[in-house]
Structure formats: C-alpha cells, structure tokens
Amino acid sequence: MTSVRRFTCDDLFTFNNVNLDYFTETYNLPFYLQYLANWPEYCLMAECAGGQAMGYILGKVEGADTDWHGHVTAVTVAPEYRRQGLAKQLMDHLESVTERDEGYFVDLFVRESNVNAINMYKKMGYSVYRTVVGYYSGQEDALDMRKAMSRDVHKRSLQTRRTRIHPDELETD
C-alpha cells in the first residue's frame, strides 16, 4: 500500500509527520527547491493509502569521469512506518536512477555514532569508503559509504588509499 512517486514542492506542506521526528533535519526552503529543480528523478516520496507521507529520499547525481555518481543527501521514514523495508525501497529507486544515468557508484554520509543507520546501509550493500573528519560542524566524523553500480565492473570506486580525509578535501560538496 505504499506509492512511491516523485517528490513535489507541495509535499513540503504535508511532510511534518516525517520531519517532526528528532533525527530528521528540516532544511531551508532553497535547499529542497534546488534539489527538485535540478535532480527531480533523485527525489522521491513514499505515501500511504490516505496520502500521508511515509518517508522520502533526496539525492543528486554529480562528479566527473569515474567519479560520476549518485549521492543520497537525505533518506528518512516516519517513525510509524519504520522497519518495513521502506528505506530500502527508496534507496533501490535511487540506485536504479543512478544505473540509468550510468553512475559508477552511489555514496552517502552518515554520522559515525548512528550505528543503526550504518548497519542498515551495510545490509543494503554499502561499505565504508573513508571517514570524513569533523564533517558535522566539526563535532562529529562522518562515514562516507559507497556502493558500486554495474558500470564500475572492477569496483574501483570502493578502493582508496586515504581512509581519513577532511571536509575541504572532498571532491564534491
């Protein structure tokens, strides 16, 4: 009974049941609108039978050459719809769009302390590529997790010599 569709501007008026959760950040308006304006295929909303928001994913495609990849900016599910595989469903959609756009991998950043999320991403096939020191306002490190797409036959996108970098060394914002 879940419908997954493109995230629309009007969803910003009805996503409070998802965003009032402590762990879900409400970004400023231009942030959402820039994502919708530039990467609408990477922004999806899951809604239930009554039209209520269940969860959503916001992402983008960026980089150049072998660094061309899909990026998960935010993925969140309303508390009452958790543990039903919805986050995986949304991630699968984003990965399939990345495949279509011929990205080499999908990556995401997660707080080092967010063990539940890290384990969930691991189950989905993501692995820790490197640590970004002080990524969260200098207070906490982020884990840069990646999953290779089919274009990266030899999974080179998962290999790195530098397992710890600083935010200013990131290839993309």
Place this chain on the structure above:
Amino acid sequence: MEALERKLRPIYEALDSRNPKTALKLINTALQKHKDNQLLRVLKALALNRVDKADQACKVCDSIVAEAPTDEQVLNILGMVYKGGKQANKLIAAYEQAIKARPQDGHLLQVLLFAQTRALQFGKAQQTAMTLYRMKGQHSIAYLWWIVTCLVLQARQAGATPNARKLLLLAKSMAQKHLADPEAANLQLQSTGESAEGVRLYLHILKELEDADETSVFLAGPLAGSIFRTDTDRALATALDQAERGHTQAAVDSLRDLLQRGPPSWDLLSSYLEQILPMRPRAIALSNGTSKEAMPANEYIHAANGVNHPSQPSEKDVKVDEQLHPSQGVLGYTQEAGDLIQKLQQASLETEMQRIPASAARAPLLAAVDLEHRRALHGLADDLGISMEDQSQEEHGRLDSSREAGTAGREHQKSGSTTDGVAAAALVYFNRLGHLASCTADIRRYTSCLEGPCKHWLAGQLHHSCSAADSPQQVQPDLSKIQRQVNAHLIEHDLGLPEFENARQAEQFAAKLVTIFRQAVELQKKLDQKERGVADGLIALASTALITAWKLESPPRSPTYLLKALLVLEAAQHSRMRSAPMRLAAMSLHGMLGAATSAIDSFDALDIKHIQHDTLSGHLALPVMLATLCEEGVAHLMGDARALYEHHERDAGDTILCAFKAGNWTKVLELVMFKERLAASHARALAYTEMAVHALSSLPAPSPASMLEGASALAQTLQSALPTGAAGLRFNEDLSTRPAWRPPYSGQSRLATAQWWQHAASEPTAGYGRCWWATSAAGESSLPQAQQHRVHCERSLEQRSMLPILLGAALSPEHGHAAGILRNSLSRLSTSEACMPNGAGEPAAAGSGLEWLQCLSYGIFSAAAAVQAAQAMPEQPDQAAQEVLQQLEQLEQQLAGLVESIVPELQLASKQAIWTGASMFVAAAFANEEALWLALCLQVWSKPRHAKKGKKGVECSPAAGTDLSSGLQKLRLALGQGIKTLLEHLQAITHRDSEALMKGQSSSLVCSAPAGASELSHELWSWEEQVDVKDVLSGVLCEQTEFLSAVQQKLHKIERLL
C-alpha cells in the same frame, strides 16, 4: 586604460574580501579622474549596496541604464545591484537596450533570457528564447522547450480564456513538431531524465487540452516509455487513461491482468477497485488548487449531517460505471474483486512464510478493507448482524463465516446502512498486522467511518484478540504484544471510543494506558530517548482521556484533571524527550493554562523552522503567544515567518531559472505554482496582519498621534503585502498535528484560547481519526467543515487586516473622509457574521465575555464612524449628536457587559491555586487592544473642535454640545471604572494565599477520589521519580502570575491615558 585597470584590481580585491567601505574610498578616488566610467560607477553602486545604501546604489545604476550600457561586465554588476533591490524590470530594460546595440550577441541574449525568466516574465522570455532558437538552429533544442514551457505558463496565467487554449495549441504544435522529428525522437528514446522531461511536458499539454484521444495514442507510443520508471507504471497509466476516456471495461481488464501477473502494489489495487466501485470525487474545491486531495478519512461522518452517508451515496458523486456492468453486473465485478484479493492475500501469505516481512501482505489485506468500504459506500454491503452483544471471539468466527457466505452467495441484502463488513475486514487486518506500528494509520480512513454497533464490536474484538494472543506460558509482555495493545487502543480511539460515563472512569482508563506505556519503556530501556517508543502514542491518548474527565465534571470545574493530564505528559517526556505528539499536547495544555513559557519551550524543542513556519507556527504557537501577551515571542515568531516568505519571494526566480537550465520543464511549472501558493498562503497573510496589529498594540508610549501615524503606515504596508481578495487564500496549515481535543479555530488567533474555554471545553472530544482536520492537507479539503473553516478564516483575517485602516480613520482629523472610510469598512465587515454584534450590539444569549468583546470591537469603530460623521457635518449638529450619543451609550453597555461577564470567573480564580477559564484571556485581549483603542479615541474625540482654516466652522448647538461632551465623559468614566474593576479582581488573584491553595491543589491531585487515588496518581505520573508535583504546579502558577502581571501592566497603561 592600463592605469584604470591598475586602479580596478584593489577595488575588486576589497569587494571580494567583503570590505565595501575600502572599495568605496578607492572608487571615489578613481572617479575623480574617470568620472564618466560606467564600470567604476557600477562598482560604486555595488559597494553602496553592500554598506546598506540601496537607494543611493539604485540611483547610480539608474543613471548608468539611462546611458544604455553595452559592456557585459557593467551589465552583470547592474544585475547584482538590481537583484538586491528587487528591480528586475530595470535590469531587463538595460539588457534590452544593450541588445538593440548588439542584436547578434548570443551571450547577451542568453543573459537577457535568464533575467526575464528569473523575473517570471514568461511572455518576454518566450520571445527571447525564440530569437536564440532561430539564431542557434537545431543545436539548441533546450530553447525550443524553453519556449514551449513559457507558452504553457502564459496559458496558465491567461486562465480560462480562448487565448489560453491558443497558447496551449501553439505549445503542443511546437513540441509535437520536435518529437515527430525522427532524429529528435531517437534522441528522446536514448534519453535520460532530462530529455524525458520534454515528453512529460508534452503529455502535460495534452492533458491540459483535454485531448483524450491523442493522450491515449501518445501513451501507447514509443516516446512515452521514457517517463515511466517501470513497465507496470506505464501499464497503470494507460489503464487509467482508458478509464478516463470511458473505457472502464478495458481498464478493469488491464488492471486485473497486471495484478495477476506482478506483485500486488497498492496503486494497482486501489486503481482496480476505483474502476469497479468508485469513491467520491477527490477534486479540491479551490479553483487555484494545485494539490490533489486524498479521500477524507472520515467521509461517512463528516459529510454534512449524513448527506453522503455510505448507504446513500449521492448519485452525482458516486457512480458505478454503467458501461461496465450490463454484462456481469456490479455484484459480479465486486465478487470477482473479492476473489482476486483473496488470491493475492493467499499468495502474500506464502511469501510471508518464505521469511519475507509481513508488511509485504499489507496491500492485499488493506484492499479487502477498502473493498468493504466501497461496498458500504455504494449500499452493497451485507448486514452481518453485528450487534452490541457480539463481543466474543466465537461471534467473530460466526461473522467471518457470514462474510464469506455473503460474498459467495451473491444474494446480497441491500440493507444499505451497514459497515459491518468494514469492521470485520479491519479486524482481519489487525489480526495479521497489528504488530506493525503503522497498523492504526493504515486503516484509520476506514475505522474512523464506522458507526453503530459494529464499532463497539470491533473495539471489543481488538482487545479480545490481544488477550487471546497470550499463551498461558507467556506471562511477561513482549514488544510485539505491546504494539498490538497499543494499536488496539489507538484504533478504539479512532472509533470514537471508549465512551466514559464519569470522570473517574476516564481517569482509570488513562491510568491503564500509562501502565502499558511504562511496560514499553521498561522493555525499551536501551532505546535512545529521542527515538519513538512503541507505546508513545498512548500518552497523547491518556492526556485526552484526562481532559475528557475534566469535561465530564459539573461546572464550576476544578483544574485537577487538566493538571493530571499535564503531569502525565511531563512524566512520559522524561523517557521520551523528543516525542512530537507529546510536545504538541503539552504545548496546547500549557497554552490553555496561560503558561506561555512552558508552551513555547515545548514548541521550540521541536525545532520548528523554515517551511514549517507556514504549516505549523501560525496555528499552533501564534494563538498561544497572542493570548498570553507574549510580545517578544510574537515578534520573534512572526519575524521568522516573514523571513521565510520574503526570502522565497527573493529566491524563487533563481530556483525557477535553475529548473529551466536543468531542462526540468515540468518542475518549472511546479515551482511557479509553489511560489504562487506560498504567496497566497493564509499563514503568510496572518503573519503580516498580526505583525501589523502587534506593532500598534505594543507601541511603547501610545498617543493618538503615534497611533494614527503607525496605523496609516501599516494600513499601506498590509495592502501591498496581502494577496488581493481573501478568497484566493491557500490553507497550507498542517492541521493534522493538532491534538484531538484542540480543534482548529477559524476566528481571530488572539481569541482562540478564550474560545476553547468558552465552547470547545463543553463539547465532547472525538477520536483523532474522527477529527476532520486529522487527514493530510485537511485545510484544503472539500469536506464541509474544512470549507466552513476556510470561509471563517478568510472573514476574520479580513476583519483583522482592516484594523489599521479603522484605527487610522477613527483617529483621523480628516473627519469627512474618515467617516466615509469607517462606514465603508464597517459595511464590508457587516457581511462577516464572525464580528457582527446581534441587532443592537448586544450578544444574543446571556453574553459571554468573548461575545461582549467582539461586540465592543465592532462598537468602537461604529461609534467612531458616528463621531467622525458628526464632526464632518456641523450643519446638522443636533441630529448628528443624537446618533453619536446612541453609539456611546451602546459602547458603555458593551463595556459593562464585558466586565460583568468576566468578573465571576475572576472571583473564582482568586480562590484557586491555578485558575482556569476564558475570562483571563478575554481580559488580556481587552487590555491589549479594545481598551487601548477606545482610550485613544476618547482622547481625540473629547478635544474641543476648531473650525478649519478658511472655512467658517459651525458649532454644535449649546445643548447638543453639552450632551456630546457629557456622553464622552460618561464613556470615559465607564472605561475607567471597568479597568478599575478588572484591576481590583486581578489584584485579588495576585494577593491570594497561593501557598495554602497550592497545598490544597497538590493534595487534590493525589486524593481526588475516595479510594485508590494515590495508586492512580502513581500509575499516571508518580511512577517517574523525577516528576515533582509541587515543581510542576509552581511552574504553572509562576507563569500564570507573569501573565496576570502583563495584563495588569497593560490596564495601568490605559488608566494613565484616561
């Protein structure tokens, strides 16, 4: 030239390093030698802009534009300055002039196109894109789509006119020509997301033109493939298109086929059922609506007084497709749907057994409930004979068999009034998926519609099912079992149950819910306190039950049960620090008790920001702050809200341009509509209006002159800030976040709290699912209650936004003009029932404080109209004076009525530790506004009148003049006396022996009932060691005292004006 370049470098460096003052010095020096240099001058404008001298910056830019600059750098910097000053038109004019000089400059044309797009000038942008398209030929397909998008947007602006259709046809023909080009089509087929947007836009145009045949052909063609994620999505769209064209049979066949072939998605199932047994149309009532409305959760009970009762669906609204049914009959199709759903359920059961989560079974199980719901809606439901006595599991078995027999037998009894089948299917859903946190929400739209014995039956079965699931060996509860219990209680609440006979029963029920919550907390000890716990939902329910207990008491009610509700919330929040429903309930409750700081703390803890100011702040926090005279809070909150709207107004053009540049044509349409929606937001209009009124009511040293000046300026500001015509407002408020016991208020925000005490407090609380506002986007729904809410909101906003005009006119020395304004405005307001006093300006009934206040609010300006008219017509002194005297007497009566109506509750408050009721809030509203307006008016009206220069003044006859001044004097005395009376009673509250009263209140919290009371208090809150009743009560008391003091200060301030 080289010398100039040398001078430019440090200027750029200063600007880059954010040092505009240094840049300005350098520029001024350079300008001494190169005074006409456009680049230096425009850089000066930029620097001036950065030192907050926008006006001077614009003047410099205007002088450059007058010279028709063609230098690209100069034009770019002009753009930066004009953008900051919102002067897009000037920038566009500058580019247009430059292009006249360099018509073949593609880059300049492109910059012009961007500027026009950013300014949302789609007509001009279309022409510029056309020039670029012609200039660059086939290699600039993006410009073609840019043109098509601009045409669609212009058609939208043209509304329902023949021109709109012409524009759409032109857009269609341009898009079609391109898509028909084999080379282009090939490109589309290989497309990624960006080019698929062209296809999507084309489809949008076909839909706008209502060109069903062409839409159908296009959907079947090769190009449409690029816009669907999966083949199933495409097949679904095709089937829905078939249905739209009236080929329901074909649509049903396609959907059935899809369901039989693939995994049963909810989209497919609900579309299939919709073709067989449609629900009511979902279209939004607003003409400018952009969002589709979900089916209301509670359509049986909310459709006005049974007009759309499920058993009697309106012929117009709910029609079974006649084409579909001659061959097989509606019953045949319904039977077929039932069979198919059963098969899908069976298949999902097998999937489940292969260790795939039970959630996979949700769609077919929910479809079974949905089918029953549709059957009930169409009067096709079987009467399963559910009665109040059918509470046992055995009965449930019988009902299940009955259900099967009913569907298999095809001999339907069209009892037409039963929702028994929905109840039975909901129970099946619960039995299978009651362990999921979403179970209640999944079936809310159905359970909230149940009426009659079946809802009692279902509630009984839910609890029976929970207890039956306990095996004799399983003594300790586990989380799954608790989740089922939680769902059983939440569904029961959605059913509008349990019904309590007395307060004690409600309290015991609350204690039972808290006990389950505690068990869950114990089992989830390791859970992060900021996470949602399994039983968190029960706390909001428990506090609602305690508020119901309070309502069940005979008046005058003691605040004990409300405080218990507060303590329950307080205790639970020690374990669940960030639960939004708990925070919002606590915020509402604190607000009702006048404890503004705690209310705001709860709101702030949710970190409400950005777009949430549009959906939450205006209806949740603002009424609390206004009611409790929390001036700083109002200024801060409304400032944040205004920043959201103003920043979006500033940035929207950039975002829309981004979407254009990225080739996301349909997103361009969406972003334009979003901008319009936010600009027409009711919350926005409310923020601007309340900011204006707040600025007037909080003038530090109010005087007639300062008030007149402020009111006139704010009247103008509001006029330019508010959308024209309240009817075009959009209601983006997310009302679903409100507790079940706190309905949205459609009157003036400042009076929302008083109104709750006055009316809602005596009304029974419906279950959350039964609240019309509980659904997503309820504010814009087509439910009668929502429509009524919108109409009342529009009226009260109009009334409120006219206050600066009324006040300005009441205090104006231009009597004739002011009288005209007042009469016109009052005549507009007279159509608004919300603010009109009954007949002679008195409340219809015995007269509550709130009603008297509303009469007084109108009465002041009614009197002002008479006074101004009298002063403007000195030639008819006696007649005019007579009318004024009548109005003044009426005002006097209203003042007396107001004071008399609120005094008894204030007297009662002086005997309680924690006061309750509407009166304090009415007194606060009066002190903050009406008393101030009246005091200032009296100052102006009482001044001796002087003849205007050059005109021969006509004095009133001596008798009329004496009467008038004595009337004004009487009113002044009445206002003074009213304020004095209020102050005396407020003083008595301040000086009450609060410590002794607190002791009494504390013990009543623990010993309110004869037996087992202390046990109950333990079950409700004292299980949490950190909760200290004394601290909580002292906190509320302290905040109430602060509020009281604010009201007293306001009244003293007005006393000094008299």
